[in-house]
């Protein structure tokens with residue numbers, strides 16, 4: 233334990249020797265500004281002992297600091313300043329800035345021993361309350377002794393009137409509240425929660441209340457990443473129990489930039505990453521390292537990899553911004569381990585937030601304005617997409633979203649921000665994140681004969697926001713099944729992961745790659761342009777590809793360059809992107825006429841025209857002499873995963889076009 237005399241002397245020394253610049257500023261700005269900033273970094277350099285003292289005894293440290301300041305800053309007239317207004321001059325507040333990284337504490341580690349201690353915690357702002365004016369100090373007039381009594385109210389949730397006069401001891405009926413003499417201050421409450429990257433797999437983020445006062449209010453919004461420095465204090469609730477909730481009385485709050493600059497990479501790691509980036513089989517290695525316990529689906533895993541690394545956002549200068557994040561949609565038959573894959577992906581993704589469309593409605597995928605249960609104020613609460621700002625939103629069961637979330641998803645994905653206008657709360661929140669989403673086909677299984685857009689319970693406009701759409705079919709194939717069976721059997725014993733990247737390494741490598749913003753030169757860009765034109769030319773009437781897909785291709789190319797930690801996008805990256813995109817599109821939007829794909833098949837309802845379906849219906853009817861009953865056609869095709877609805881529609885159409893005819897009611901024959 234430090235002796236008090238030592239401390240006072242040391243604080244005086246620190247203020248005299250290290251704070252002259254700050255004293256100069258305060259001399260100039262006081263009393264308009266009464267904040268005295270102390271650099272924690274400087275303090276630690278000056279005396280490690282003193283920096284410990286600050287953490288354990290912040291109140292005393294502040295008082296000693298202010299006395300030392302008053303001794304030192306002779307240019308400031310501390311008392312006379314605001315006399316004219318019949319008010320006391322503002323009290324100097326010591327504000328601690330530049331807190332060193334080692335001092336930060338995880339929210340989950342805060343305990344009773346931290347009460348009244350100074351702490352630094354890092355988190356994402358989950359909730360922000362309205363700004364309110366609050367009584368910070370109440371004034372009472374005592375009719376017993378004619379004195380004025382001030383009672384600090386900062387940590388009470390309701391105004392607390394003293395039981396008796398602290399000066400003369402008369403009972404509280406002698407004390408008269410003087411509302412006009414109360415001191416008011418702007419206050420705002422936040423709830424911060426642990427950042428996703430600070431959590432181990434599957435851990436639920438812990439939350440903490442923060443109270444901001446005066447100049448600190450109004451600057452923070454939901455979704456911001458912040459470091460809060462302040463003192464942990466118990467909240468005095470009206471029910472005077474022994475159990476207290478705690479809040480952090482914010483002393484300073486710093487917004488963090490979303491540029492991954494806080495990532496610390498050792499020299500060894502840097503060397504390792506550079507070596508990795510030069511491996512000829514790097515892309516394969518990354519793909520194999522994603523969900524190694526799930527066999528196959530390498531094309532889907534490659535798409536996910538691109539979203540994890542991401543492209544480069546571009547500011548066009550006129551206020552328009554093109555997103556750099558790729559959005560990937562994986563639709564799959566029920567039997568596929570999609571959810572599991574999504575969860576493992578969220579484990580290797582720095583700053584990912586996992587949400588399910590089914591369960592997100594309570595919290596909101598985007599943001600909601602709710603009445604705070606504690607003090608009844610309107611509070612802006614960030615949903616998953618806002619919390620994922622700067623990272624990736626992993627969204628399972630996209631098709632189960634509620635209507636509100638669904639319509640907001642367009643803005644989330646394209647504009648990468650959402651505006652909230654409710655109950656007097658107006659805010660624009662950033663959602664600059666890639667979206668990796670999964671959904672099921674309406675009937676549980678994919679049919680090869682209907683257009684994908686008809687099989688998904690999603691608006692086509694939303695589907696068109698995805699750069700890559702995968703239809704994962706659970707096709708029984710003997711060879712494949714054997715491989716899967718072997719893979720599952722080997723699980724638990726050992727999966728050969730020796731040569732793979734560990735989730736930790738991969739996560740860090742991805743975060744490290746974000747420092748690089750690859751640039752595509754004109755010649756390389758031309759390759760993409762040529763591909764684009766060639767697809768457009770294949771079909772004169774239909775829209776086979778749109779500028780939106782071209783932007784998507786640029787992003788994919790950039791993410792391939794990022795995987796290699798390359799500053800430039802090369803033709804190899806572009807070809808990788810084209811191969812990935814083309815393969816994916818042929819799978820979900822194949823058009824047999826042009827032997828290519830038609831984006832319309834993906835993003836327009838009922839556009840598939842069902843050429844394949846009409847052929848299947850024709851073949852089926854022809855397989856039986858004398859024609860086939862309509863009901864039988866419907867039932868047979870239903871077992872093959874084609875809905876009665878679409879068969880009926882197609883049969884009507886074929887009858888209309890005289891491809892089929894009905895020799896007898898209900899009997900179908902091919903012309």
Ligand SMILES: [Zn+2]
Pocket residue numbers: 374375376377378379397398399400401402
């Ligand atoms: Zn009194």
